[in-house]
Amino acid sequence: MNSLYVAGSSFLHRLPPRPKLILLVLVSLSIFLTRSLPVLGCAAAAAVLLYATLGIGWRHSWVRLRPILLTIAIVAFATLLLNSATDGAIVLLRLATLMLVAAAVTATTPIGAFIDEVTLAARPLERIGLVKAADIGLAVGLVIRFVPEVISRYQALRQAHQARGLKPRPATIVVPLIIQTLKSADEIAAAIDARGIRGQTGLRNPQEARS
Amino acid sequence: MNTRDLVLAALFAAIIVALGLLPPITLGFIPVPITAQSLGVMLAGVVLGSRRGVTAVLLVLLLAAIGLPVLSGGRGGLAVFAAPTTGFLIGWVFAVLATGLLAERLVKPSQNATIQTLGFFGAAVAGGVLVLYAFGITYLAFITGIGMSKAFLGSMAFIPGDLLKAAIAALAGRAVMAGYPLLPART
Numbered sequence: 001m002n003s004l005y006v007a008g009s010s011f012l013h014r015l016p017p018r019p020k021l022i023l024l025v026l027v028s029l030s031i032f033l034t035r036s037l038p039v040l041g042c043a044a045a046a047a048v049l050l051y052a053t054l055g056i057g058w059r060h061s062w063v064r065l066r067p068i069l070l071t072i073a074i075v076a077f078a079t080l081l082l083n084s085a086t087d088g089a090i091v092l093l094r095l096a097t098l099m100l101v102a103a104a105v106t107a108t109t110p111i112g113a114f115i116d117e118v119t120l121a122a123r124p125l126e127r128i129g130l131v132k133a134a135d136i137g138l139a140v141g142l143v144i145r146f147v148p149e150v151i152s153r154y155q156a157l158r159q160a161h162q163a164r165g166l167k168p169r170p171a172t173i174v175v176p177l178i179i180q181t182l183k184s185a186d187e188i189a190a191a192i193d194a195r196g197i198r199g200q201t202g203l204r205n206p207q208e209a210r211s
Numbered sequence: 212m213n214t215r216d217l218v219l220a221a222l223f224a225a226i227i228v229a230l231g232l233l234p235p236i237t238l239g240f241i242p243v244p245i246t247a248q249s250l251g252v253m254l255a256g257v258v259l260g261s262r263r264g265v266t267a268v269l270l271v272l273l274l275a276a277i278g279l280p281v282l283s284g285g286r287g288g289l290a291v292f293a294a295p296t297t298g299f300l301i302g303w304v305f306a307v308l309a310t311g312l313l314a315e316r317l318v319k320p321s322q323n324a325t326i327q328t329l330g331f332f333g334a335a336v337a338g339g340v341l342v343l344y345a346f347g348i349t350y351l352a353f354i355t356g357i358g359m360s361k362a363f364l365g366s367m368a369f370i371p372g373d374l375l376k377a378a379i380a381a382l383a384g385r386a387v388m389a390g391y392p393l394l395p396a397r398t
Contacts, residue, residue: 091355144274178383182222
């Protein structure tokens with residue numbers, strides 16, 4: 001699975017993740033404070049300029065932004081029909097601005113930097129006993145590792161259907177897919193505990209790891 | 212959360228991501244193409260229960276937020292949280308919570324297969340349709356200012372597909388429970 005990060009050396013690329021995320025939060029809050037079209041227009045133009053500094057190129061940018069731009073355009077058009085042209089324009093400018101700034105943060109921040117930031121943000125939750133901050137990186141790694149596995153299982157199941165002349169149906173594919181995938185959980189959990197990846201849990205409390 | 216629960220949640224998150232990569236299917240009687248990804252959210256609730264189910268869904272949203280194209284149609288990045296349909300993404304967390312809590316309470320191993328399937332169907336509809344649409348429609352109405360009733364009408368087209376997904380989730384949830392039970396029993 002390829003990440004949406006794009007290597008580069010623009011100003012945003014060199015900025016650490018936290019100021020970028022704070023900028024995104026500020027933008028998302030402030031564009032809902034105003035209904036003035038000129039102000040929102042300037043914000044949208046600034047967002048386009050910001051995105052243009054990343055050096056991604058028009059064609060590639062269009063491919064990346066198209067699905068969400070389409071949803072925004074459809075909803076803005078529906079608002080125009082249902083309410084007024086002004087309301088439609090406000091929706092279009094607000095959401096396009098927000099989407100461009102968010103996409104710029106994503107394109108300039110590698111996955112590792114994000115995970116570090118999330119782990120740091122989870123420390124207060126760890127203190128109140130809600131999560132273990134180190135588990136987040138572990139779980140993210142597990143998901144990335146197992147997506148291709150699940151897809152190849154799905155393809156094997158589809159071929160098994162075709163070999164028997166059966167039409168692949170959601171119910172007959174999903175059930176074996178879930179059972180096969182989840183059955184490997186015991187082995188993976190045992191492997192994680194055997195390597196002591198989650199700190200002391202496996203050693204201090206062996207029966208908990210098995211239960 | 213012990214290591215096995217964490218691994219189960221991560222594996223289910225991988226299943227939800229994989230379901231999003233399958234091409235959307237158009238059913239004969241519904242005009243809108245439906246994706247299998249929200250089926251994955253209902254399945255997480257009925258198969259894993261509330262706690263592990265919520266963890267699985269939060270993992271998918273985290274992966275999307277940090278810039279992996281894990282949502283249906285290869286969407287991902289912080290931009291998906293700036294779309295008009297973001298309410299449905301946020302709603303996933305509460306949908307799987309509701310589905311999981313209800314599934315844990317409604318379905319017991321001693322019941323016969325029909326009652327179990329109906330229990331799972333009720334849980335999937337309550338979480339994956341009622342709770343999910345409450346979040347999705349409220350957000351859509353707030354962000355566009357078109358009002359709740361119009362936002363509701365605009366989302367109606369997707370409800371038949373989601374009811375069908377709830378039925379698939381119920382059948383699959385019951386079959387997984389028979390083959391590899393994971394749902395914690397509540398007394």
